[in-house]
Each structure stands twice: as structure tokens, then as C-alpha cells.
């Protein structure tokens with residue numbers, strides 16, 4: 001590298017993608033060499049661009065130093081695997097690929113020998129705290145979403161618009177619904193399991209409405225290190241793109257205030273408990289959880305099902321199959337498809 005980091009940005013038109021472009025534009029040592037979207041036109045954004053199609057072909061041509069995978073959903077699997085397999089640094093926002101592919105992704109990283117830097121704010125926080133020692137256990141914080149404190153009965157009739165009104169983060173529609181059901185925190189439990197090689201009972205979730213503390217790592221000597229900051233994705237994006245430097249961002253320094261924490265209500269927000277169960281069962285249970293959730297969230301966004309149906313459908317899918325481990329990507333893709341089909345017929 002001649003001091004310039006060549007970046008391929010996948011999901012360039014999304015919430016993370018747009019903020020990543022802002023970060024890249026502010027740093028001359030970061031060069032956007034390739035950009036991709038799902039379907040929106042992006043010609044001219046980078047020397048190489050692509051809308052839809054095989055993302056690994058674009059990466060092959062671009063020869064980046066770093067891939068920022070900000071695609072939403074299982075569609076991000078192929079570029080995640082490509083970067084890990086080729087030893088190219090992967091800045092990962094697309095948590096769904098790591099949740100679904102877990103062991104296969106880690107095996108690819110082992111073979112490729114490259115770096116995997118989380119962009120998810122909580123995991124970026126934990127990654128930064130973990131520079132100080134081996135984590136014994138971690139705490140993931142959750143804002144609780146727009147329906148924090150509600151009962152199940154009060155959630156039966158909530159609308160798409162109410163679910164999309166997140167109190168602290170402005171994000172794409174899929175992750176915003178995931179934040180309302182707490183599936184997002186569920187996916188993050190599995191993500192933390194694979195990123196930090198932690199048993200599920202060493203990964204705690206607490207509700208922290210202001211989203212100021214992003215993560216806490218507990219060490220064996222009784223010390224805990226927390227990462228604090230305003231909820232602004234430009235911070236973890238900048239950290240991942242400029243790692244191991246810590247580049248400046250326009251985000252103001254934090255003013256301390258009273259911070260509150262509560263236990264999550266896993267009876268009302270079933271998606272959190274279901275993710276933990278799926279993670280503990282292993283195999284392709286996390287893949288099935290993710291796939292069923294993606295299809296159910298889409299159906300909710302299209303007003304074909306109610307809010308509580310999302311968890312009911314996912315629970316049904318997890319109970320229906322024997323979600324055996326996938327030995328290769330073909331078997332993983334097949335498990336994903338099977339779970340999607342099960343939800344599709346029910347919606």
C-alpha cells in the first residue's frame with residue numbers, strides 16, 4: 001500500500017453507504033475504487049460501479065485493499081466470503097452474512113488470513129475495548145426501539161410507520177424494523193458469538209434508551225471497559241475504514257449525563273430470545289432465523305402481516321426443520337432458501 005487505501009463500497013446507496021461516502025470524501029488517504037448498489041443507478045460514483053449482479057466479479061476487477069460490505073440481508077453473503085477467502089480486509093456492516101454463515105465465514109477468514117473489522121456500532125465498540133485484553137464476557141446495549149415498555153397486547157396493531165420511527169438511530173427500513181422487534185439485537189448476539197469467540201451465556205443484552213454506551217467488555221480481573229459516544233454511525237464507519245488509525249470525525253465530544261439501563265423484556269420481544277436459542281442450537285438455525293426474519297419483515301413492510309406475526313413466523317420455521325450444519329456454501333444457501341419458502345407460503 002502506498003499510503004492510500006483502495007475501498008470497494010457495497011450498498012453505496014444505503015444509509016451506511018451514504019455515510020461511508022461522507023467519511024471517504026473527508027480523507028484523502030481513502031480512495032473509493034468501486035461501488036455497488038442493488039438496483040439504484042450509481043454511474044460515476046467510482047471508477048468501477050455496478051447495480052445488481054454478481055458483487056464478487058466487481059471485487060475481482062477492483063482489487064481493493066478493503067471491502068465495506070453495507071449490503072442489507074443475506075445478499076451480502078458472497079462478498080463477505082470473497083473478502084475473507086482472499087485475505088482482503090473486511091469492514092462488515094452486513095451482520096446477516098456473519099450470522100447466517102458463522103463457521104464457514106470464520107474458516108474462510110482463517111484460510112485468507114485477512115482482517116474482519118465490525119462496523120455495527122456495538123461490535124465496533126466491543127472490538128475497540130477488546131484491544132485492551134481478552135474479553136471474559138460482553139454487554140450489548142439496545143435502545144429498546146420505538147416500542148420499549150409496551151405489552152404484547154399493545155403491539156398487536158402497531159403500524160409500519162410506527163415501527164419505522166426509531167427513537168435514536170436513522171437507518172435503512174429492514175434494520176429499523178429489526179430494532180423494533182429486537183431481532184436486530186438478536187442478530188447481534190450471534191454476531192458477537194462469532195466475532196469474539198464467546199459462549200452465548202457470556203453475551204448479555206441490556207436496554208439503554210439513550211444509545212450512549214455502545215458496548216461493555218468485562219475482563220477477568222474484574223475490570224469492565226465501556227465505549228461511549230453519541231449515536232452516529234460515522235464513528236464506527238470511520239474507525240473501520242481508517243483502522244488502526246483513529247481519524248477525526250465531525251461528531252462532537254460527549255457530554256456526560258445520567259445513564260439508565262434495564263433488563264430486556266424477552267416475553268414481549270420474542271425475537272431476542274429466539275435468536276439466542278437459534279445461536280445456542282447452532283447448525284443452520286441462525287441462518288434459518290435470519291432468512292425467516294428477512295421474509296417476514298418484508299411482508300410486514302408490505303402490510304401483508306402484523307407486527308407480532310414476525311416472531312410467530314420465525315418461531316414456526318425454527319420449530320419445523322432440523323437445521324443441520326452446512327458443510328459448504330451450497331448447503332447454506334439451500335437452508336436459507338428452505339426457510340424463506342416456509343415463510344413465503346405462510347404470508
Ligand SMILES: NC(=O)c1ccc[n+]([C@@H]2O[C@H](COP(=O)([O-])OP(=O)(O)OC[C@H]3O[C@@H](n4cnc5c(N)ncnc54)[C@H](OP(=O)(O)O)[C@@H]3O)[C@@H](O)[C@H]2O)c1
Pocket residue numbers: 010011012013014015016017036037038039040052053055069070071072073075093094095096119120121169170171172173174175233
Ligand atoms: N443503517 C445503520 O445505521 C446500520 C447500523 C448497523 C448495521 N447496519 C447494517 O448494515 C447493512 C446495511 O444497512 P442500511 O441501513 O444501510 O440498509 P439500506 O439503507 O436499506 O441500504 C441497503 C443497501 O444494500 C443495497 N442492496 C440491497 N440488496 C442488494 C443486492 N441484492 N445486491 C447488492 N446490493 C444490494 C441497496 O441498494 P439499492 O439502494 O439499489 O436497493 C442499498 O445500497 C445491514 O446489514 C444493517 O443491518 C446498518
